[in-house]
Amino acid sequence: MKHRQLGKTGPGVSALGLGAMGMSDLYGPSDRAESIATVHAALEAGMTLIDTGDFYGMGHNEMLIGEALKGRRDEAQISVKFGALRNAGGGWSGYDARPLAVKNFLAYTLQRLGTDHIDIYRPARVDPNVPIEETIGAIAEEVKAGRVRHIGLSEAGSETIRRAAAVHPISDLQIEYSLISRGIEDDILATCRELGIGITAYGVLSRGLISGHWQKGQGQGDFRGMSPRFQGENLDANLALVEALRAIAEAKGVSVAQVAIAWVAAQGEDIVPLVGARRRDRLQEALGAVAFSLSAEDLAAIEGAVPKGAAAGSRYPAAQMGHLDSERPRG
Numbered sequence: 001m002k003h004r005q006l007g008k009t010g011p012g013v014s015a016l017g018l019g020a021m022g023m024s025d026l027y028g029p030s031d032r033a034e035s036i037a038t039v040h041a042a043l044e045a046g047m048t049l050i051d052t053g054d055f056y057g058m059g060h061n062e063m064l065i066g067e068a069l070k071g072r073r074d075e076a077q078i079s080v081k082f083g084a085l086r087n088a089g090g091g092w093s094g095y096d097a098r099p100l101a102v103k104n105f106l107a108y109t110l111q112r113l114g115t116d117h118i119d120i121y122r123p124a125r126v127d128p129n130v131p132i133e134e135t136i137g138a139i140a141e142e143v144k145a146g147r148v149r150h151i152g153l154s155e156a157g158s159e160t161i162r163r164a165a166a167v168h169p170i171s172d173l174q175i176e177y178s179l180i181s182r183g184i185e186d187d188i189l190a191t192c193r194e195l196g197i198g199i200t201a202y203g204v205l206s207r208g209l210i211s212g213h214w215q216k217g218q219g220q221g222d223f224r225g226m227s228p229r230f231q232g233e234n235l236d237a238n239l240a241l242v243e244a245l246r247a248i249a250e251a252k253g254v255s256v257a258q259v260a261i262a263w264v265a266a267q268g269e270d271i272v273p274l275v276g277a278r279r280r281d282r283l284q285e286a287l288g289a290v291a292f293s294l295s296a297e298d299l300a301a302i303e304g305a306v307p308k309g310a311a312a313g314s315r316y317p318a319a320q321m322g323h324l325d326s327e328r329p330r331g
């Protein structure tokens with residue numbers, strides 16, 4: 001497994017990270033034993049970075065990872081998001097990133113994961129009611145106490161990133177980045193590079209849409225059932241992009257998912273793609289993406305097949321787009 005450095009102050013991590021969300025939430029039923037076997041297979045392949053959130057399945061995901069890492073904690077670097085509020089019906093009730101809430105969330109997270117430290121701790125979203133300085137300041141106290149190693153951000157825009165980095169070094173920004181979600185190229189990527197902050201890219205397969213495996217009619221009862229890119233004419237247009245990508249992948253003798261992951265990895269040594277594999281076969285496919293690289297000709301052909309801005313539909317439903325600090329108009 002190759003390694004990449006997350007920002008100038010962050011940890012060295014595997015060049016591909018495992019995102020565990022779908023093992024507990026948002027993508028329909030998953031198999032617990034297969035999920036744990038997938039985490040183990042990732043460790044055996046040398047993947048060290050595992051991403052979770054305390055709200056994925058309301059603690060389910062952290063307990064699952066805690067079980068998978070029993071006796072193997074030192075083989076993994078755990079990235080945890082906090083701050084999203086849930087209810088018992090599975091609904092979403094906003095965000096809380098007040099200093100006291102930070103301390104409370106972390107205390108529960110450490111218990112559920114069965115560990116005494118988190119490698120990277122980050123607010124899932126910027127809480128509009130709490131200055132980012134206060135949230136980062138509270139995590140910085142946990143760094144001092146040894147319970148957190150590095151501080152990250154998620155879906156933050158340039159101005160917030162600068163304010164956060166002025167309080168404490170930020171290892172990485174976690175943000176959606178894929179062939180069909182290229183918003184960070186406008187200014188956020190440049191801001192992170194200027195400040196020496198790495199990127200952990202999520203949704204590199206656009207939640208399965210550009211994996212090459214997506215079939216119409218799938219995902220009705222989960223996140224995808226409400227996601228604009230998976231609906232009606234948008235879906236037809238987006239799947240046409242996948243077919244254009246498939247032609248390039250087949251010519252190279254790799255899969256569509258592998259091209260999509262390799263494209264993100266090719267955008268810079270400071271970028272670590274997270275893959276949402278929850279089965280070992282999907283993981284093996286994803287791992288194949290770090291075994292080859294894309295040439296300048298490949299990248300030009302991919303750009304021709306899926307130009308920037310080609311996706312039909314926004315990356316989240318409108319209400320959730322409103323929670324993205326990264327999508328706020330600048331200036």
Ligand SMILES: NC(=O)c1ccc[n+]([C@@H]2O[C@H](COP(=O)([O-])OP(=O)(O)OC[C@H]3O[C@@H](n4cnc5c(N)ncnc54)[C@H](OP(=O)(O)O)[C@@H]3O)[C@@H](O)[C@H]2O)c1
Pocket residue numbers: 018019020021022027051052053081124154155174175201202203204205206207208209211213257274275276277278279281282283285286
């Ligand atoms: N910071 C944030 O706001 C945020 C938001 C979302 C996610 N994340 C993190 O990022 C991680 C990855 O995001 P994601 O799960 O949305 O992204 P993803 O990797 O784009 O999508 C995962 C989906 O792709 C499908 N897939 C098909 N082939 C695959 C392959 N070879 N490898 C992996 N998946 C394949 C999986 O489907 P099947 O398993 O059904 O086949 C799964 O439903 C999450 O697990 C989470 O930790 C962060």
